[in-house]
Amino acid sequence: MRHSLLSLAVASVLLGGCTMIPDYERPAAPVDAAWPQGDAYSASGAAQTATAAADLGWREFFRDPALQRLVEAALANNRDLRVAALNVEAYRAQHRIQRSELFPSISAGGSGTRQRLPGDLSQTGEATTSGQYSATVGTSAWEIDFFGRLRSLNEQALEQYFATEQARRSTQIALVASVANAYLTLQADEQLLQLTRDTLGTYRKSYALTERSFNVGVADALSLSQARTAVQSAEASLAQYTRLVAQDRNALALLLGGGVPNDLPQGEVLGDDLLAEVPAGLPSELLQRRPDVLQAEHELRAANASIGAARAAFFPNISLTANAGSASSELSGLFDGGSGTWLLQPQINLPIFTAGRLKASLDYAEVQKDIQVASYEKAVQVAFQEVADGLAARTTYEQQLTAQRALVTTSEDYYRLAERRFRTGVDSYLTLLDAQRQLFGAQQQLITDRLNQLASEVNLYKALGGGWHEQTQVATAPAAD
Template sequence: MNKPLISLAVATLLLSGCSLIPDYQQPPAPVAAQWPQGQAYSATAAADIAAAEQGWRQFFRDPALQRLIESALVNNRDLRIAALNIEAYRAQYRIQRADSLPAVSADGSGSRQRLPADVGQTGSAGISSQYSATLGVSAYELDLFGRVRSLSQQALETYLSSEQARRSTQISLVASVANAYLTWQADQALLKLTEDTLTAFEQSHQLTLRSNAVGVASALDLSQSRTAVEAARVKLAQYQRLVAQDRNGLTLLLGSGLPADLPAGQALDAELLSQVPADLPSDLLQRRPDILEAEHLLKAANANIGAARAAFFPRISLTANAGSLSPDLSGLFGGGSGTWLFQPQISLPIFNAGSLRASLDYSKIQKDIGVARYEKSIQTAFQEVADGLAARQTYQRQLQAQRDLVDANQDYYRLAERRYRIGIDSHLTFLDAQRSLFSAQQTLISDRLAQLSSEVNLYKALGGGWREHSDQAAAMPKTPAEG
C-alpha cells in the first residue's frame, strides 16, 4: 500500500522544474526625469516637503469636507464594487494556486447487483457485491515546464492589479467628493452674492421710481433699473437650481444622505487645502495606482507567455490511490483486502494546426499591448501633473488680479452712487457700476473654485499624495493567504 504513495512523493519533488516565463524587465518611463521648467513653476524648499501633510485628511483641511469623504469611503457603491472585485480575484488566485499541489480525496463505494441465469458465468442467477475505500489523488499534473506556475503567477498579478484598481477608485472618489463639495460651496457663495445684489438692485429701483415720479429720472432710467432687477432674479433662480443639484450630486457620491453630524464648512477663500510641493521628481509617478495596475497587468501578460510556451511540451499527470476492496462489507478492512493503483499519463502535442503557435503569438502580442498601455499611463500621468503645476502660479496671479479688479469696481460703484445721488452723473453710469461690480464678484468666486479644483486634481494626479517610496512599500498589497 505504501509503494504508490512513495512514488507520488518522489514525483512531487519534480515541481521545482524549469520556468518558461520570460525575464521581466520594467519598461523605461517615456517621460523626462523632471517636470518642465518655466515661469509657471516655483521651487519649494525641501523643508516644505517634509512639513507637508501626506494623507487626504491632512490635505483637505475643511472639517465638513473631511466628514463627507469619510462617509463616501464607507458608503460609495463604486468603491464597494472595487473592493469586492479584489476578493473575487483573490479567490481566483487561490483556486489557480491550488492546482500546483495534489488534491487528496477519500472515496468509498458499494454495489450489489443481481445477474440472471442466462448472463451469469455460472449459468445460474446470483447476486454479486463489491465494497471499496480508497485514499489518493486523481489526474495531478506534474508541473515540469512551469505551466501551472505560470498560470498561478498570472492570477497573482491580476489580483495585485485589482488592489491598485481599488486604490485608484478610492483616490478618484476622494477627488470627486472634494470637487463636488467645493462646487457646492462656490454656488452657495454665488447664491448669497446674487441675493445681496438683488436687494441692492431693488433698492436702487425704488429710488429710481421715486425720482421718476418727481420728474428727475426718465422713463429710460426706470426701464434700465427694472432690467437690472429682473436679470438678477434670473441669476438667483439659476443659482438656486445649481445649489440643489450640487447637493444631489454630492449625495450620490456619498452613497447615502448628508451626515447628520456634518460640521460647518469653511469659507471658500479660507485655506481649504494643503500646499503640494512644486519641486517633485517625476519618478513619483511610479506610485500612482493606475500605473501600478498597468504594470501588474503587464506582468500577468508576461506570465501568460510562460504558460503558452509550456503548452508545447508534454503534460504528465498522475492518478494514484491505495485502499481496501472486498466483496463483503464486513471484510472491507480485513487482512488481504488491500489494493492500490498507480496510473501515470502523458500527453504530447503532435499536430494542432498551428493552434499552440498562435496562442504563443497571441500572448506575446498581449504583452506588447500591455507595454504600450503602461507607457501611455505614465505619459498621461506626467501631463496631468505638469498641467497642475503649470496652473498653480498662473491661478495665483489670476486670482490676485481679479481681487484687484473687484476692489477697483467697488470704488467705481461707490463713486458712481454718490455722484448719481447728488445729480452729477446719469443713472446709466450708476447702473453700469452696479453690473460691473456684480460681474467681477461672480468671476472672483468662479476663479477661486477653478484654482481649488486644479489643486485637487493635482493631488489626484500625484496618486493621492507625495510620500516617499519607503512609505509606499509598506502600503503595497500582500500576497493573499492560500488557506
Template sequence: MKRSLLSVALLAALSGCSLMPQYQRPETPTAASWPEGEAYVGSASAAQGQQMALDWQAFFRDPTLRQLISVALDNNRDLRIAALNVDAYRALYRVQRADVLPAVSADGSGNRTRTPGDLNQTGGSAISGQYSATLGVSWELDLFGRLGSLREQALQQYFATEAAQRSTQISLIASVANAWLTLQADQALLQVSRDTLKTYEESLSLTQHSFDVGVASALELSQARSAVDTARVGIERYTRQVAQDRNDLGMLLGQNVPVEVPADGRLERDLLATVPVGLPSDLLYKRPDIIQAEYQLRAANANIGAARAAFFPRISLTGAVGTASSELSGLFDGGSSYWNFAPSISVPIFNAGQLRANLDYAEISRNIQVAQYERAIQTAFREVADGLAAQATYVRQVQAQRDLLETSEDYYRLAERRYRTGVDSYLTLLDAQRQLFEVQQQFIGDRLAQMTSEVELFKALGGGWDAQSEPVATGG
C-alpha cells in the same frame, strides 16, 4: 529502486523550470524632472527637500469635508465594487495556485444488486454486493512551468486589482472634494445674487420715486427694472445648481447629504493644505494607476511563459490505493487492499497552428500592456505638470481678480454717490452695478478653479494613500 529515486529527483528538478521571459521595466517615456518656465514660477515644484505628505485627512482641513469623505469611503458603490473585484481576483489566484499542488481525494462507495433467476447461470436469484474505500492522488507535473506561469499571472492580476481599488479610492476622495467645493461656490454665487437683487431693488425703489417726481426718465426706470429681473433670473439659476450639486454629492456619498451639513459658500477659508512637491518625477511610480499598469504588464509577461510551455508535453500522475470487498463487514479485512497507478503524457503534434497563434497573442498582449504602461506614465506626468502650472498661475490670477473686485467696489460706490447727487446719469450707476456683479461672479469662479486644481494636483500625485509604505513593483 535507485533508478526510481533518480527519476523522481529528475522530475522534481524539471518541475522548477520556467519558460516565462525575465521581466524588465520599460524605460520611462518622460523627462526626469518637472517642466520649468514662466507658468511654473512660484509653484510647489520649486521647493526642495520637503517630505511628501499626501494623507487626505491632513490635506483637507475642513472638518465637514473630512466627514463627507469618510461617509463616501464607507458607502460609495464604485469603491465597493472595486473591493469586491479584489476579493474575486484573490479567489481566482487561490484557484490557480491549487493547480500546482497534487489533488488528494477520499472516496467510498457501495452497492447491492439482486439478479433474477432467468439471468443467473444457477437458475436461481442471487444478491451480490461490492464496497470500496479509496484514497486517490492526481498531479500534473509542471515540468516546463505552465502552471507556475498561470499562477504568476493570477497573482499579478490580483495585485493589479488591489492597485485599481486604491486608484478608485483616490478618485472618489477627489470627486467628493470637488463636489463639495462646487456646492460651496454655487452657494456663494446664490448669496451674491441675492445681495445684488437687494441692491437692485433698492435702486429701483429710488428710481421709481425719482420718476414719480419727474427727476428720472422712463428709460432709467426701465433699466432699473431690467437689472432686478436679471438678478432674479440668476437667483433661480443658482438655486437650481445648488440643489443639483447636493444631488451629485449625495450620489458620491452613497446616501443623502446630511441635512446638518452647512453650505455657506465661504471659499475664502484655507480649506486645503499646500501640496508639497519638490520631489523627482519618479514619484509617479507610486501612483496606484501606474502600479496597476505595471502589474498588468507583469501578468501579460507571465502569460507568455504559459503559452510557451503549451508546446511541450504534459505529464500527469494518477494513482489510488484502497480496499474492496463484497461485504461491508469485510471491507478492511486482510487481503482486501488494492492499488493502481496510471501515469499519462500528452504531446502536441498537430493543432493547425493554434499553439503558435496563442503564443503570438500572448506576446502582442504584452506589447499592448507595455504601451499602456508607458501611456499611464505620460498621462500622470502631464497631469502633474498641468497641476503645477495651475498652482502658480492661479495664485496670481486670483490675486489680480481680488484687486479688480476691490476696484469695482470702489467704482460702484463712487458711481452711486455721483448719481444721487446728480453728477452722472443712471447709466453709469447701472454699468458699475453690472460690473461689480460680474466681477464677484468671476472671482468666485476663479477661486473655485484654483481650489479644484489643487485637488487635482493632490490626486495626480497619488494623494489619499500612504505612498511611503506602498510596495512598488520593481524590475527583475
C-alpha cells in the same frame, strides 16, 4: 509505492520552479526626468516638505472639519468604492482557484455492489450471489507542471489580483478628490447665490429710486428700462444658482452614499486655510506612488506571464492518476490482510498537429503584452501631464487671484463713486448701472477663480497619489546599532 509518489511529487515541484515566462523589464518612462519649466512653473518647487504627497493623510490635507466628515462618510458608504473592494475579493478567490491547480486534489471514495444471478444465467446452472467492495484514497488527472504552464497561469492570476487592489486604491483616491471638489463647488455656488441675492437687492433699490425719479420727470424712460433689465437679469441668475446649489447637494449625496448631514461644522467659506500645500517630488516617484500606474504595470506583468503559459502549451502535458486502498468481495473482509490495492496511471499528451492554434495563442499573448506596454506608457504620460497641469495651475492661479482681488477692490471704488455722482445728478444712471454690473461680474469671477484654485490643488494632491492614507505616514529612521 508511497515513497515513489512522494519522490514524484518532490520532483514535479522542483522542475515546476522553472517557467517559460520572459524576463520582465519595466518599460522606460516616456516622460522627462524633470517637471516642465517656464513662467507658469516659476513656483512649482516652492512646496517642498519632508512628507511626500502620497504619504500626506487626507485629514491633514483637508483642514476643514466639515470636509473631513464628508470624506469619512463617503469612504464608509460609497457604492463605487464598495464594488471596487468586492472586485479585489473576487480576483483573490480566482487566484486561489488557479493556485490550487499546482497541487494534487486528494479524495477518498468507497463503493460497493451486490449481485444475484438466476440459475439460467449462471454457468453452473444454480443461482449465484456475488459482491465487490472497495475503499480508496488518491488523486485523479493531476497535471505535473514540468514546463511551468500552471505556474505561469498562477503568476498571471496573482498579478491580476494585484492590479485590482491598485484599482481599488485608485477608486478611493478619486472618490476623496471628488468629494472635496463637490463640497467646494457647493460652497462656491452657495456663495454665488448669496452674492446674487445681495446684488438683486441693490438692483431693486436702484430700480425703485429710478422709478420714483421717472414718475416726477427727473429720469427718462431709458434709465427706467435699464434698471428693470438689471433686476430681471439678477432674478434669472438667482434662479440659476438656486438650481445649482440643489444639484450640487444631490451630487454630493451620491458620492456620500447617503444624504448630506445637516449638522456639518461651519467654517470659513473657500477660506485660505482649507487645504495644505503638497510637494511635487520628482517624476520618477510617480511610478511607485500612482495606483493607476502600478495597476497598469501589474496588468503588464500578467500579460508577460501569459506568454509563459502559451509557450509551455507547445510541450507535453503530463498528468497522473494514482490511488491506493482496499478491495474485497465481502464487506466484512474489506480491511483484512491481503486486500490492499493500488493504481498508478501516468499519462502524457504531446501536441503534434493543432492547425496553428498553439502558435496563434502565443502570438495573441505577445500582442496582448505589447498592448499592455502601450497602456502602461500612456498611464505614465497621463500622470505626468496631470501633475504638470497642477503645478502650472498652482502658480498662475495665485497670480490670477491677486489680480482679481485688486479688480474687485477697484470695482467697489468705481461703484461707490458712480453712486455718489448719480445721486448728486453729475452722471446718468447708465454709469451707475455699468459700475454695478462690473462689480457683480468681478465678484462672481473672484469666487469662480478661488474655486478653480482650490480644485486644482485637490487634483494635484490626487495626481501625486494622495488620498489613500487617512493619517500622514511618517518614515521611521533605522535603529542605530
